[in-house]
Amino acid sequence: MLRSSTQRxxxxxxxxxxxxxxxxxxxxxxxxxxxxxxxxxxxxxxSTAAEVVELLDELENAGCRLxxxxxxxxxxxxxxxxxxxxxxxxxxxVLAIRYRISGSEANRRLSEAALLAPRQxxxxxxxxxxxxxxxxxxxxxxxxxxHVDVIRKAVDDLPGFVDATTREQFEAEVVRIxxxxxxxxxxxxxxxxxxxxxQDGPEPDDADRVRKRGLTKSPQRRxxxxxxxxxxxxxxxxxxxxxxxxxxxxxxxxxxxxxxxVSGTPSQAQIDNDHRSLAQRQHDALVAVGRIALMSxxxxxxxxxxxxxxVRTTLQDLESRAxxxxxxxxTRLPIRDVIRLGxxxxxxxxxxxxxxxxxxxxxxxxxxASAAQRxxxxxxxxxxxxxxxxxxxxxxxxxxxxxxxxxxxxxxxDDLGLACPPDNRSVAPGGWTTSMSPRHDVEWTPPPNLxxxxxxxxxxxxxxxxxxxxxxxEGNDAAAQTHPIGxxxxxxxxxxxxxxxxxxxxxxxxxxx
Numbered sequence: 001m002l003r004s005s006t007q008r009x010x011x012x013x014x015x016x017x018x019x020x021x022x023x024x025x026x027x028x029x030x031x032x033x034x035x036x037x038x039x040x041x042x043x044x045x046x047s048t049a050a051e052v053v054e055l056l057d058e059l060e061n062a063g064c065r066l067x068x069x070x071x072x073x074x075x076x077x078x079x080x081x082x083x084x085x086x087x088x089x090x091x092x093x094v095l096a097i098r099y100r101i102s103g104s105e106a107n108r109r110l111s112e113a114a115l116l117a118p119r120q121x122x123x124x125x126x127x128x129x130x131x132x133x134x135x136x137x138x139x140x141x142x143x144x145x146x147h148v149d150v151i152r153k154a155v156d157d158l159p160g161f162v163d164a165t166t167r168e169q170f171e172a173e174v175v176r177i178x179x180x181x182x183x184x185x186x187x188x189x190x191x192x193x194x195x196x197x198x199q200d201g202p203e204p205d206d207a208d209r210v211r212k213r214g215l216t217k218s219p220q221r222r223x224x225x226x227x228x229x230x231x232x233x234x235x236x237x238x239x240x241x242x243x244x245x246x247x248x249x250x251x252x253x254x255x256x257x258x259x260x261x262v263s264g265t266p267s268q269a270q271i272d273n274d275h276r277s278l279a280q281r282q283h284d285a286l287v288a289v290g291r292i293a294l295m296s297x298x299x300x301x302x303x304x305x306x307x308x309x310x311v312r313t314t315l316q317d318l319e320s321r322a323x324x325x326x327x328x329x330x331t332r333l334p335i336r337d338v339i340r341l342g343x344x345x346x347x348x349x350x351x352x353x354x355x356x357x358x359x360x361x362x363x364x365x366x367x368x369a370s371a372a373q374r375x376x377x378x379x380x381x382x383x384x385x386x387x388x389x390x391x392x393x394x395x396x397x398x399x400x401x402x403x404x405x406x407x408x409x410x411x412x413x414d415d416l417g418l419a420c421p422p423d424n425r426s427v428a429p430g431g432w433t434t435s436m437s438p439r440h441d442v443e444w445t446p447p448p449n450l451x452x453x454x455x456x457x458x459x460x461x462x463x464x465x466x467x468x469x470x471x472x473x474e475g476n477d478a479a480a481q482t483h484p485i486g487x488x489x490x491x492x493x494x495x496x497x498x499x500x501x502x503x504x505x506x507x508x509x510x511x512x513x
Contacts, residue, residue, distance in 0.1 A: 061141035067148075068116065068139040074109065075117035087431050087447030089422035096388060097450045103390075112148060131155065133168075133175040143175065146183040151175060154190035160208055162197070170197070209233050220331060247285035250274045255284060262288050303397060304374050310393065311338050312379040328378050328393035330461060369398040373413055381418040382461030385442035386432070390460055391420035399424050401434045401442050417442035441465070 039059075044052060078091065088094045095106035116135040119127040129135040134151050137143045143151075151174050158167055173193065178186045213236070218227040232240070247253050251266030251274045261270055276284070293299060299307035310328040317323030317335050325338040333341070369377070378393040385399075399419035403409035404427075414436060419427075426432045433445045443456035459465050 060144075064141040064144055065139060067112070067145065068135065070109065071113040071117040071135075074113040075119070079120065084426075087426070087450045089426055093388075094450070097446065097454070098452060100452070100454070108149075112152070115152060116148070131171055133172040137175050137179060142179045144183070147178040147186060150183050150187045150190065151178060154187070154194065157194055158197075160211075166197075224332060224334065226331070243289060244282050244285055247288055248278070248281040250281070252281070253284045253288040255287075260288075262292070302394060304369065305371055309341055310375065310378055311341070312382065313338060326382065326461075328383075330383065330390075330392045369411055369416055373411075373416060374398060376413055377416060377418050380440065381442065383418060383458075384420040384423055384461075385417045385434075385458050386419060386423040386426075386444050387455050387458045388460065389420060389423055389458060391423075392461065393418060396420050397424050399427070399434065399442075401436050414440060 044055070047055070083089065083091045083094050086094045088097060091110055092103055092106040095101060095109060096103050099106075115130045116138060118129060121127055131151065134143070134148060138148060151171065154174050155167065155171050158170060162170070170193065174186065174190045177189045181189070210233075212231050213233050215228065215230045215232075218229070220226045247262075249266070251271035252261055254260050254266075254270065254274055254276065257270055257273075261267070266274075274281075294308055297306070301307065311325040311333060313323065313325035313335065317325070318338075321335055321339070323335050325333045325335060327333060377398060381393070381396075383389070383393050384391040384396050396418040397420070399417050400409040400411070400415060401417045402415045405411070409415060417434070417436070423432075427434055431447050435443050435445070437443050437457070441457045444458075445451070445456060446454070457465070
């Protein structure tokens with residue numbers, strides 16, 4: 001944030017440096033807002049086609065130039081303060097929370113600001129942007145945001161052996177092309193330029209391999225399938241080659257067999273009856289190896305619980321063998337898959353009803369939540385309770401909601417909630433505060449810098465909460481007691497249960513996890 005109205009702020013655009021006072025910048029921005037208001041108030045009813053095209057040209061040019069001002073402002077903000085001082089765990093969250101944009105859009109803006117905004121040396125001297133040609137073309141309105149994205153990716157694809165001078169020349173050449181061609185043509189030309197730069201190139205080194213390694217998971221589709229994409233190092237590829245040679249061989253780990261072979265050698269009949277493709281056999285091998293690892297007991301603990309699959313669902317769905325369950329990582333599972341998982345490994349079941357079980361209120365006897373409490377919080381919250389946070393239950397800690405333990409808080413189920421480690425630490429004097437609503441929803445109040453009147457609860461993991469009627473009797477939630485039990489057959493279902501109750505982690509009667 002800017003310190004005072006007398007502070008001077010340097011702006012570097014191309015090879016020109018402007019020095020403006022903060023008050024002058026504020027007047028210029030006020031004039032920009034007034035100009036936009038004036039444009040919006042104009043009527044185009046009597047405009048000719050040529051006049052409208054000319055107007056669109058001017059608006060397009062202005063729209064292409066404005067991001068340059070945003071980049072400089074973002075760069076300056078990061079010099080003047082920190083994300084923690086703003087009340088967030090990182091700069092992506094600052095933008096996402098304050099301007100109600102997605103995390104990917106916030107990352108895009110920050111990445112472009114880091115590459116296209118003027119910089120400062122350690123001594124405070126102004127430095128040009130990382131991509132000076134792109135920044136200059138953008139400030140002049142000669143390239144669009146799509147061109148900027150193409151140029152960024154093309155420069156990022158340059159091999160590590162390319163020197164700084166060649167990198168600058170490559171960027172300038174791609175910018176020159178972009179000023180006269182569309183994004184696709186620019187991308188095609190950049191790819192050809194990359195190929196011609198060094199058709200063979202040196203042998204990739206360890207640094208390049210480490211930079212490119214990764215395993216990413218796409219969002220779960222409507223049909224329940226999830227797409228994975230991997231770039232494996234030679235070592236990782238060698239490991240899975242050996243595993244697949246054993247567990248993805250014909251006849252191994254075939255879910256269509258009455259008794260799948262997961263060890264030893266499959267029978268000839270199992271081999272002959274295996275009609276799966278190689279890709280399907282490798283998928284089934286991943287499932288089998290993962291299940292073996294979970295059942296081994298050698299994976300240790302995660303946030304106080306053994307590493308295992310934890311699923312939450314309603315008791316009605318469990319008894320009717322219909323509906324879905326949701327894992328601690330957010331994956332939706334058909335009930336038949338939930339039952340099959342439970343038959344292969346030890347699992348946890350928690351029912352929201354009036355059954356007796358392990359004590360969930362520990363008062364001041366201990367600071368750390370018990371395993372039973374963690375299970376119930378996973379069932380109720382599903383993941384981090386801070387609004388907009390996508391971290392699932394597997395990555396969360398137990399947070400004292402109403403009052404911190406150090407300040408006399410109680411380790412009781414109605415005083416606890418799930419929070420990922422960075423968000424848990426963000427609750428501090430002058431930062432975020434939390435409270436528990438009558439419906440047992442954890443509410444988060446932002447610090448003043450981030451408070452725009454946004455929602456206080458997180459429905460990312462529990463969208464079914466949005467389906468609850470606003471005038472629903474809140475006393476029903478408070479009356480329901482939550483207790484873990486060891487077997488589904490011990491659960492008692494009240495006669496007033498409603499089979500149409502939507503599944504999920506909110507705690508009406510007869511809810512299970």
